[in-house]
Amino acid sequence: MRNILIIGAGKSTSALIKYLKEKSEAEDLQITIGDLKLENAQKFAGDHKRTKAIALDIFKDEERQAAIKKADIVISMLPARFHIEVARDCVNFNKNMVTASYVSDEMQALDEKVKEKGLTFMNEIGVDPGIDHMSAMQVIDRIRDKGGKMLLFESFTGGLVAPESDTNLWNYKFTWNPRNVVVAGQGGAAEFIQEGQYKYIPYHRLFRRTEFLEIEGYGKFEGLANRNSLKYRSVYGLEDVKTLYRGTLRRIGFSKAWNMFVQLGMTDDTYTMQNSENMSYREFVNSFLPYSPTDSVELKMRHSLKIDQDDLMWNKLEELDIFNPNKKIGLKNATPAQALQKILEEKWTLAPDDKDMIVMYHKFGYELNGEKKQIDSTMVHIGEDQTYTAMAKTVGLPVAIATIKILNKEITSPGVLRPIHKEVYTPILKELAENGIEFKEKEREYLGYNIDNVVG
Secondary structure, eight states: OEEEEEEOOSGGGHHHHHHHHHHTTTTTEEEEEEESSHHHHHHHHTTOTTEEEEEOOTTSHHHHHHHHHTOSEEEEOSOGGGHHHHHHHHHHTTOEEEESSOOOHHHHTTHHHHHHTTOEEEOSOBBTTBHHHHHHHHHHHHHHHTTOEEEEEEEEEEEEEOGGGOOSTTOOOBOSOHHHHHTTTOSSOEEEEETTEEEEEOHHHHTTOEEEEEETTTEEEEEEEOSBOTTHHHHHTOTTOSEEEEEEEEETTHHHHHHHHHHHTTTOOSSOOTTGGGOBHHHHHHTTSOOOSSSOHHHHHHHHHTOOTTSHHHHHHHHTTTTOSSOBOOOTTOOHHHHHHHHHHHHHBOOTTOOEEEEEEEEEEEEETTEEEEEEEEEEEEOSSSSSOHHHHHHHHHHHHHHHHHHTTSOOOOEEEOSOSHHHHHHHHHHHHHTTOOOEEEEEEOOOSOGGGEEO
16 A cells, blocks of 8 residues: 655635545555644545545654654655755654645755655646646747747636635635735746746836736636746747747736725735734724824725725725724734734635636737747636635646656656656646646737737
């Protein structure tokens, strides 16, 4: 029997564990789910005879190492910053490892040792990063194999609410870690290249520089730049490409409304607020507005944001109930971002029967035989409910499939890897398509960088 250790039993593990359970007899698997809270692991383990739950504190060395020693392969579904402790143990105990997170500098530093031991550490094998890499490289490699030259690559991904569950003015609900949504884009300017010119968007301008896109059957979306697109030149072998831009998708109007929080300073995560535990929502808002003994919080807010009472932006703010004097933040020493997150979670959490939606959109511009062409590739996947979400499926299934293929020695390349090579992405994309996660391609006239689709 082959032992798989899954560390972390968060929202993104539902589809992962379901898949491994279904494969456990045929693949002779024993699945161990470890989480700091035993009840989280037990919820996913259930009474399945080949699955067991354990309490696992990764900060207790002996506990962590004992669990890793028993495994044949380790899946880390922890927050990204905690993978490294698991990774070092996997090197020491000669265990292969799979994660859905970006390759950190600390993880990359292990590459030589991982190769020396002939181990496979597959990273960035979720949805974004993950399915985006694989689906992009499949088309890029196909273009190159025909002798084409890449001119443009744009890629967008969004975790959104499905149309049938879209019940608020923001057209948005949390489908993954809310904290990551609140602090998105901070820590440096967005960097990319367009028509051969390097471009930078500082955080305070990020949400007013968006690109419009349309997906047949699902309407219009807006894309805003991710922090650093330029690093993908080397990852994808696009050093000479004229346009390279990676972004996040939202429904049109979200970014303009979110920018209100950015301009007021409510997304700041660098300092704590006094008496935040007892602060009301209304007091939180007032903390960022000028002092006035005569003007109401609402009036000061409209004046600061330069919006009218009949503006849709104002309706969006009111819908969040942020002017309520009775509701409390209830978090001790909260940063503005943490307080805002608390307010948003009350309104943007998926209901039990709500469905989420993953949307991905790639644009490939290339030249072949002297002719410029473009391929647009799109993927839309809708979840089942609050537990079996599209986010969990698109993150968890690639992780699970890669894990089985590493166990079966179908993926054997050693080192700290991303799924950007044919022997990895071809079989995984094929199996994802069999599970309803597939791309539609459309060839069209080469548009280049279309300035008419850009706001700001």
